[in-house]
Amino acid sequence: MEQVRMLLQEWVDKGLLPGASLRVIRGREVVFACDAGTVSAGDGQPVTSDTLFDLASLTKVTATLPAILLLLQEGRIRLDDPIGSYFPDCPPDKSAITIAQLLTHTSGLPADLAERRRDSTLVLPELLYQQKLLAAPGKQVEYSDLGMIWLGLLIERVTGEMLDAFVTRRVFSPLGMKHACYCPNNRGFEDIVSTEYCPLTGRYIVGEVHDEKAFAMGGIAGHAGLFATADDLCRYALSWMHDEQAIIRAEWRARAIRCQTPAGQERRGYGWQLSDPDRLMSCGSGFHPDSIGHTGFTGTSLWIDPVHEWAVIFLTNAVHLGRDHSLRQLRPVLHDAVTAHLVRA
8 A cells, every 4th residue: 555655645745635634444444544744735733643624525424314314213204204294384395305305316406505605694494495496306316415404404303402412422422433523613623624715714714614504504514514534434434334333224224325316317325426337436446336435525535335345535625725626536546546456455
């Protein structure tokens, strides 16, 4: 794996990434760990195993998804439940959207709000009610932050707990994800990477969620807001790979990683994106077609190959360099370098 370490360091030295944490799992153990660069460009504080990254959309699969699956396996909700049964003031065009459709991004809701501003005020769930559907529920895959926001609100409505409290108690603590949290700036954490420059404050964002919608929601949301270390995500990945480390029963994990979307459209399970041999994937070409994963806008990714029993956690703060960065091109290169080694080993 020394070549992988050199590749990552080369990207840092060239200024393509400020810093990064990489972890590779094979079987039941972490076989490679590398922390490179600094928490922000020009900052001498190195990235370490204790460095927190803003996970952005990895929140969807590391917080919201396991919370929903726990409620499903306990019979507190059902996949075919219409969202209107939990939000009775929901308008007729959205009341029949099911929990399964929100999980698979086939609800018909748009991807995002028409305007994203860090000084916005969101009134929920009424704001979701006002969105015009792009398609009839169940007909079209449209990756949607709004659908995951709704699932976060559903978790709170069903459990009577705040989303962050529920996932900490039922997901992070049982798995030993000791650093995983929302709003780390309110919890005394200091080792956190910087994300994007904020013109409203005249400084880089550190310890506050980068996503504008999640920030407007107080930093706690179903689609974004979670911070964690690479080692936290190793524990989470292992819980999907091995029964003895799982908090979700095997039957529900199996359903979540099975393709649930219409033929010919983007392959998605419940929460997870599925690998697709016909598309250029962020995991490169070495992962099995049955692999699952997700990425985050800030520069994060998690891919699990259940056939080869591999997982790769790659966390960086590429958005610190601006939104026009090269991470889309770098991710497949890195994963191909890792899997090439794993095949030879």
